[in-house]
Amino acid sequence: MIPKQSIDELIYRSCMRLDAKDFSGFLELCDPAFRYSVTAFSPEIRKEMIWLEHDKAGLKLLFDNLPRHNSDHSPITRHVTVYTVEREGDAGNARVVSGLQVFKTALDGGETTLFAVGKLYDTVKLDGGTPLLVDRNVRLDTRMLGIGYHIPF
Amino acid sequence: MSRNAIQWHQKPGFPDTHYVDTSIYTSEELFREEQVKVFGKCWIIACHESELPNAFDYRTFQHPAGVPLIVVRGEDMKVRAFYNICPHRGNTLLYDPVGNAKRITCIFHAWSFDTKGSCTDISRGKEGYQERFKCEDAGLREVKASIGYGGFVWVNTDDESGSLQEYIGDALGMLEEHMNMPLEVFHYHKAVVDTNYKLWHDTNSEFYHDYMHYFNRITGMLQPGYFDRKYTGYPNGHASVGSMSVRYDKYEGSKNRSVGWPGLAPGGWILIDIFPGMTYNLRTSVLRMDTAIPLGPNKVVIEFRGLGLKSDTPAERAERIRDHNTIWGPFGRNLHEDLLGVHGQGIAMREGTDSKWVIHGREENMTIHDEGGMRHFYAEWSRRMGRKAYDPFGTNPGASPAPAKKLATA
Numbered sequence: 001m002i003p004k005q006s007i008d009e010l011i012y013r014s015c016m017r018l019d020a021k022d023f024s025g026f027l028e029l030c031d032p033a034f035r036y037s038v039t040a041f042s043p044e045i046r047k048e049m050i051w052l053e054h055d056k057a058g059l060k061l062l063f064d065n066l067p068r069h070n071s072d073h074s075p076i077t078r079h080v081t082v083y084t085v086e087r088e089g090d091a092g093n094a095r096v097v098s099g100l101q102v103f104k105t106a107l108d109g110g111e112t113t114l115f116a117v118g119k120l121y122d123t124v125k126l127d128g129g130t131p132l133l134v135d136r137n138v139r140l141d142t143r144m145l146g147i148g149y150h151i152p153f
Numbered sequence: 154m155s156r157n158a159i160q161w162h163q164k165p166g167f168p169d170t171h172y173v174d175t176s177i178y179t180s181e182e183l184f185r186e187e188q189v190k191v192f193g194k195c196w197i198i199a200c201h202e203s204e205l206p207n208a209f210d211y212r213t214f215q216h217p218a219g220v221p222l223i224v225v226r227g228e229d230m231k232v233r234a235f236y237n238i239c240p241h242r243g244n245t246l247l248y249d250p251v252g253n254a255k256r257i258t259c260i261f262h263a264w265s266f267d268t269k270g271s272c273t274d275i276s277r278g279k280e281g282y283q284e285r286f287k288c289e290d291a292g293l294r295e296v297k298a299s300i301g302y303g304g305f306v307w308v309n310t311d312d313e314s315g316s317l318q319e320y321i322g323d324a325l326g327m328l329e330e331h332m333n334m335p336l337e338v339f340h341y342h343k344a345v346v347d348t349n350y351k352l353w354h355d356t357n358s359e360f361y362h363d364y365m366h367y368f369n370r371i372t373g374m375l376q377p378g379y380f381d382r383k384y385t386g387y388p389n390g391h392a393s394v395g396s397m398s399v400r401y402d403k404y405e406g407s408k409n410r411s412v413g414w415p416g417l418a419p420g421g422w423i424l425i426d427i428f429p430g431m432t433y434n435l436r437t438s439v440l441r442m443d444t445a446i447p448l449g450p451n452k453v454v455i456e457f458r459g460l461g462l463k464s465d466t467p468a469e470r471a472e473r474i475r476d477h478n479t480i481w482g483p484f485g486r487n488l489h490e491d492l493l494g495v496h497g498q499g500i501a502m503r504e505g506t507d508s509k510w511v512i513h514g515r516e517e518n519m520t521i522h523d524e525g526g527m528r529h530f531y532a533e534w535s536r537r538m539g540r541k542a543y544d545p546f547g548t549n550p551g552a553s554p555a556p557a558k559k560l561a562t563a
């Protein structure tokens with residue numbers, strides 16, 4: 001059985017690689033069937049909203065196109081704490097819920113501000129030798145992202 | 154060749170209509186005046202009717218003239234708007250941005266109001282006010298509200314204003330056939346940016362900045378027909394940009410569109426700017442609405458809405474949401490670039506930075522890269538403000554070098 005530590009480290013590693021803009025490294029942690037979404041609830045319109053939704057190929061394209069876009073280059077830091085890991089049987093998937101805080105650090109002067117808070121709802125595939133992400137839902141509490149950002153959380 | 158201080162401050166070699174003094178973006182005095190003369194007089198979008206589907210549903214709205222508003226649907230299903238200010242000791246009446254309130258009861262001393270704005274109860278009124286003050290004296294301040302043009306709820310804080318129809322005129326004609334069915338808001342978010350609201354509306358009024366958008370360069374600008382689109386100006390400062398084909402298939406990941414929008418040619422695009430800070434943007438399968446609400450000369454909150462058809466199936470809605478997210482969501486490719494642009498303008502144009510002019514001088518027969526859309530806006534701004542956008546304080550000496558060309562008015 002894959003130990004819980006390996007599952008925790010998969011979540012942490014995924015964030016460290018995104019922080020480092022190691023996008024191909026991040027995608028290596030994802031199953032070919034990987035799905036990614038950013039969602040939030042709007043109390044103003046009383047509706048669930050999807051803010052970004054991609055499969056693995058779509059996410060790769062988004063990463064590949066980043067240099068072609070004009071973007072805020074302030075780096076972000078994802079602080080994650082794994083809250084719960086629930087396994088579905090011995091070799092099935094694990095559902096992982098983590099707390100997420102995203103900090104933004106200005107390039108000029110290095111001031112760090114809180115950018116967003118939310119949770120990661122991950123599904124981790126355990127039937128291979130190494131655990132892989134098959135689904136990530138970034139569930140944001142923060143809906144005010146100022147000028148926005150091109151790199152997914 | 155670079156320029157020295159004198160040259161930097163010299164009026165640009167254009168007609169006076171073709172540039173503005175950057176103090177219109179930075180002056181606190183002008184901002185206060187705009188709240189009265191522009192926002193206090195114009196029809197402004199407060200929300201969409203789909204946000205108030207049931208009787209007694211309400212939305213709060215921070216009106217750009219400064220007043221906090223409640224927009225509420227009555228038992229008679231009519232939508233009305235009131236100041237969100239208690240007539241007693243000035244408390245906020247409704248705190249949440251949305252809700253359902255049969256009675257609006259102030260939390261402070263429990264005065265109550267109905268959805269027609271009448272005061273229905275003053276707690277221990279007789280004991281305290283005897284016959285000197287009654288419910289009749291304590292009604293809410295009502296402001297004009299009108300639903301139209303895609304089901305948006307428009308408000309006007311000026312009791313003397315003309316009708317919404319008079320204000321819009323023919324400006325939304327290009328969109329009318331595309332909005333004659335019930336619509337529904339599926340996306341809402343706000344952005345607060347340290348910049349002037351007019352700079353956001355300017356960005357929505359010029360397509361020359363497609364250079365900033367990788368997405369638009371490859372899906373639009375490089376395609377035949379792009380330069381055929383034309384600006385049309387309308388009375389009251391509104392302007393439209395005609396449809397063209399946008400080659401979404403040129404952007405990997407944007408292929409295989411099917412839902413579209415009723416009446417809109419595949420790849421069509423209609424953009425209509427409504428003075429002083431609202432933009433209808435119909436593209437792919439989504440209608441986007443921007444509402445710019447200034448909080449100061451260098452601070453604006455922009456409300457972003459994405460709308461689909463009320464009759465959408467879940468599959469259709471999902472596709473609209475995907476189309477919206479790709480370019481216009483908070484993580485979308487274009488929205489971040491547009492906001493980055495005005496954010497940068499806000500840094501460069503602040504009191505004390507010695508910015509001086511913004512040039513709106515491009516003339517290309519009012520086709521897509523002509524800057525006539527912005528010129529049309531500033532003609533109306535100048536009329537309402539009683540000031541010249543190129544010389545708002547009458548301190549810029551020198552005469553204009555050439556007569557101004559006028560924008561064709563439909």
Ligand code: FES
Pocket residue numbers: 239240241242243244259260261262263264
């Ligand atoms: S302030 Fe509202 S009842 Fe007194």
Ligand SMILES: [Fe+2]
Pocket residue numbers: 356362366487491
């Ligand atoms: Fe843009």
